[in-house]
Amino acid sequence: MSVLVIAEHDNSSLKSATLNVIAAAQQIGGDITVLIAGKDCSGAAEEAAKAQGVSKVLKADADVYGHQLGENLAALVVELGKDYAAILTSAGTTGKDFMPRVAALLDVAQISDIIRVEAADTFVRPIYAGNAIATVKTSDAIKVITVRPTGFDPVSGEGGSAAIEDCSVVKDAGVSSFVREELAKSDRPDLSGAQIVVSGGRGMQNGENFEMLYKLADKLGAAVGASRAAVDAGFVPNDMQVGQTGKIVAPQLYIAVGISGAIQHLAGMSESKVIVAINKDEEAPIFQVADYGLVADLFEAVPQLESAV
Known part of the structure; x- marks a missing residue:
C-alpha cells in the first residue's frame, strides 16, 4: 500500500498542517509520497523531504500550479493518484476546494475531516x-x-531524508484564473496553529472593543479569534472566525470572551486542551465545555486579566 499526501504550502515553505496529515498517513500504513504542486516551490519541497516518515517527494513546479487553483490541482492529483491506495490532504480551504473534484473524477466517495484512523479502510x-x-x-x-489537523499529533519536521523527484505533468483546465489575493498581515501567531487563542463574541458589542483582546493576546503571545456572530456583525474580518464554518483550532489554552457557546462555535474549538470562558450569563452554553468559567462583566474582567499577566 502507498499513500499520496498533498501538501499545503506557500511555495517557499511548508504549512504545519501537512505534518499532521503525514501522521494520519502513517497510521494508514505503507510508503508515503508528498506532492508539492506550485511555482518556484523548491523551498517547500526541501522541507517536506525532511519530514519524518516521508519516502519520496514529488515536485510539480509550473505556472499553472502557482496559486493552487482547484481545477488544475485536481487534474494533477487524479493523474498521479491512480497509483496510490489513498490520497490525503488537510481539511483546510485549499483541500476543501480541490479534493471533492478529485473524488468525483475518480468516481469514489470522499471521506471528510477524519480525526482518527481505525484501519486502512x-x-x-x-x-x-x-x-x-x-x-x-x-x-x-x-x-x-x-484530515482535520487537530486530530493528529504532527510528525517531526526534521530528520527525514526523502528523495525529491521532479514531476513533469502539467494540467491546465483553462476554466479559472487567479485575479488577486488580499492577505491579512499580523505579528500574532497564525490562528490555526496557535498554542493560545483569545476569542471574542457578540458580547464584545463592537469592533473597537476587540482592542482589549488584542492587548491581552499580545501579552500572552496568542492569536485572536472570533465567533461567527461577531464576524457577521462586522466587528472583525471573517479570517478570524472560529467554528464549523470558520477555522478549527485546538490550542493548549482557549479563552472565550463574550461567547455564548453555540454548537457551530464549539465544533471549532472544543478540542482545546484548556478552555476558559468569561461571560456575564451564567446559563451560557459555553460554561458546559469550559474547564474554568468566570461569570463577570467582560469589560471589567478582561482589563484586570490583562494587567495581571
Missing part, C-alpha cells in the same frame, strides 16, 4: 457539528480523504 469523523462521531468504512480502491 476505516476512519472516524465528526458529524452534526461535532455532536456525533461517525465511524466510516469504505470499499473504494482509492481512498480520498481530508
